[in-house]
Amino acid sequence: DVKVTQSSRYLVKRTGEKVFLECVQDMDHENMFWYRQDPGLGLRLIYFSYDVKMKEKGDIPEGYSVSREKKERFSLILESASTNQTSMYLCASSFPQGTEAFFGQGTRLTVV
Amino acid sequence: DQQVKQNSPSLSVQEGRISILNCDYTNSMFDYFLWYKKYPAEGPTFLISISSIKDKNEDGRFTVFLNKSAKHLSLHIVPSQPGDSAVYFCAASALGSGTYKYIFGTGTRLKVLA
Numbered sequence: 001d002v003k004v005t006q007s008s009r010y011l012v013k014r015t016g017e018k019v020f021l022e023c024v025q026d027m028d029h030e031n032m033f034w035y036r037q038d039p040g041l042g043l044r045l046i047y048f049s050y051d052v053k054m055k056e057k058g059d060i061p062e063g064y065s066v067s068r069e070k071k072e073r074f075s076l077i078l079e080s081a082s083t084n085q086t087s088m089y090l091c092a093s094s095f096p097q098g099t100e101a102f103f104g105q106g107t108r109l110t111v112v
Numbered sequence: 113d114q115q116v117k118q119n120s121p122s123l124s125v126q127e128g129r130i131s132i133l134n135c136d137y138t139n140s141m142f143d144y145f146l147w148y149k150k151y152p153a154e155g156p157t158f159l160i161s162i163s164s165i166k167d168k169n170e171d172g173r174f175t176v177f178l179n180k181s182a183k184h185l186s187l188h189i190v191p192s193q194p195g196d197s198a199v200y201f202c203a204a205s206a207l208g209s210g211t212y213k214y215i216f217g218t219g220t221r222l223k224v225l226a
Contacts, residue, residue, distance in 0.1 A: 004155070031211055040121070042218035043156070043201060050211035058213070090155055098144050098205035098212025103155035 003027070004104040006091050012110045019078040021107050023091030030096050032074035034058075034066065037088040037106075049074055050096065081111045115139050116204050118217035126225050131189040133220050135202030138183065142204040143212070147176060147187045150199045150219070159200075160187070192224045 007022035025032065031050050035043040035058075045058030047066040055066050063085060067075045074093075078085055088108050094101040117136045125131045135145075143164050148156035162169040162176045162185070169176050175188045189196055202217040 009153075031213075033214065035216070040218060042118075043203075043216035045213060045215070048209075048211075048213055050209070056209040056213075092155075092214070094212070094214075096211045098207065098214075100146065100158050100161060101214050102158065103148075106153065106155045108153065 004091055004093055004102050006089075006104040006107050008107050009105060010108050010110075012112060013078075013081050015082060015111055017078075017081045017111075019081050019109065019111075021076040021078075021089055021091075021109070023074045023076070023093075023104055024072050025074075025091075025093040025102070026072065027093065027102070028071065029093035029102075030071075031094045031101075032068065033092040033094075033101065034064075034074065034076045035090045035092065036060070037090055043090065046076065078109075081109075083111050085109065086111045114218075116202055116215050116217040118202055118220050120220050121218070122221040122223070124223045124225060125192045127194055128191045131187075131192045131196065131222055131224065133187040133189075133200050133202070133222065135185045135187075135217055136183060137185070137204055139204070139206060140180075140183065142206050142215075144205040145176070145178060145185050146203045146205070146214070147174075148201045148203060148216075149196075150201060156201060189222075192222075194224050194226050197222055197224045 092101040146161040150156040
């Protein structure tokens, strides 16, 4: 079974804090993705990576950065958390063919 | 610019009847279309997909239809069950920046009434 694991289910952080969201996959997938889900807006792509140390901006990269030092791990960094970054964050991984992506359980981040 | 659109935010269906969820897209370069199901506080789970070169794919109670000329796809669930109540996301995969990325619609909340 494919497993994508996000380090936290729920997080509460203060405005201005640096926040790290971690994601690990065990299927040797080349591609990894970070999305955020907000009511009425669906899933929006923040960043993705198709190889170690490679990263590409998605549709809403502002205020975020990512790190991929190992193939199985993809981290999302909120440089200075703000209240408008309160959201459900979803990590996914896939092979490069575009046929199916597997998601983690999500991290509900609240910035106060 | 929303490339994948789900125009119905919600749908209610009686148990045992057919549920039809719709999705429209604008980019004719999409290679695959996928449907995901999501329960609250969980990650999306993959349901079924279809290649852009096909017009139908079936898996048990789930069938996806693709109409390329209309840039429209639909997910049919027959028969609908209460456990199908969830948010359904339509997604499309497109090649860009060296690999495929997935673009999602805004979701349709399905409620199956017992």
